Amino acid sequence: MITTNSSCRICKSSQLRKFLSLGDQPPANRFIEKKDIDAPEPQYPLDVYWCANCHLAQLRDIVDKQELFENYIYFSSGMPKLSDHFRNYAEDIMRRFLRPGDFVIELASNDGILLKFFKDRGHRILGVDPAKNIASKAQSLGVATICDFFSEDLAEKIAKSEGKAAAILANNVVAHINDHHDLAKGIAKLLDERGVFVLEAPYLVDMFENLTYDTIYHEHLSYLAVHPLKTLFEQFGLEIFDVEIHPVQGQSIRVFTGKKGAHEVAPSVAACIEREHQLGFDAFESYQKLAERVTASKKKLIETLRELKRQGKRIAAYGAPAKGNTVLNFCKIGTDLVDYALEDLPSKHALLTPGMHLPVVDRKTAESNPPDVYLLLAWNYLKPILAKEEVFRSRGGKFILPIGDEITIL
């Protein structure tokens, strides 16, 4: 169920140095049923390494992807805030790069929420997603979807049967892929000469600036920055020509890549690489300092929760996202501190969080038994949640942010 890489997935250097260990953890989306509470849970090392050659921050211990993704329970359309994000994204790509009828492919297309915007404007579309339940939902919504993992082989098949693409989109998936060379080769084969490959991923800068270490879980194999991605694509005749930074799921980068020389290279590419240099991404000591901050943050969070318990406060978690499980398992926050996790996604209701086994409950159950304090695991939705929970807060209810150099209570 687990393999260990001996070299960097971008540059193949064997100079990988460990800088952070979050302990052995179960896969962050492996929620369990109550009847399985005593069954053994698989736990795998969650250790992060830095490549001394290309500077990619990465996991070496790779959990089998079938185990992680085959029955994925995350549906994009279930997240209302994301719909506007995807609409704006689609309109931007169409305006900048597409001609009427152009072919658009999306990797990890989920239930087709993004591709539908292209289809509605007359583009030919194709999704690729390995999760059977999600791919069939997309099909039923009218989004043609191949149920498979993207690979060079699959890229060749698609190019042969459907033609090459004017745009290939990959949101929050590149970091999930172990074989980056296979990915880049596939993109090079499937992209037409003026085509654009657009990837969006959490930006490592965010982890340094906001201590968002909860983006670390087994599904996220790489913690991406522009410099290592440039090293990757250059090996396969591809060139990054623009980078945008978006405030979605923390800070994300949207990286635009084409065939070498096909697009004019914007100053944003060099600007990002310079920022990464300023933050010390090319020096191991910077990562060691980051790890020290993570350890200090854990200590402060546990002390805060214990103090609240001593004061007789009741604590629950707000949201049960995958990233929250990294925090819960790393800090060992179980039902002795936190009673339950309120979650709006019905697919997680009545389950237990992996590892720490917090019961996941729906809104009605939480509101009939409200806590004094919510640990805000879904901090990326901070603003809409604070607005939604005005009544809770007006009665004295508090929110604690689980990450950061200092503990924030709102």
Ligand SMILES: [Zn+2]
């Ligand atoms: Zn490397």
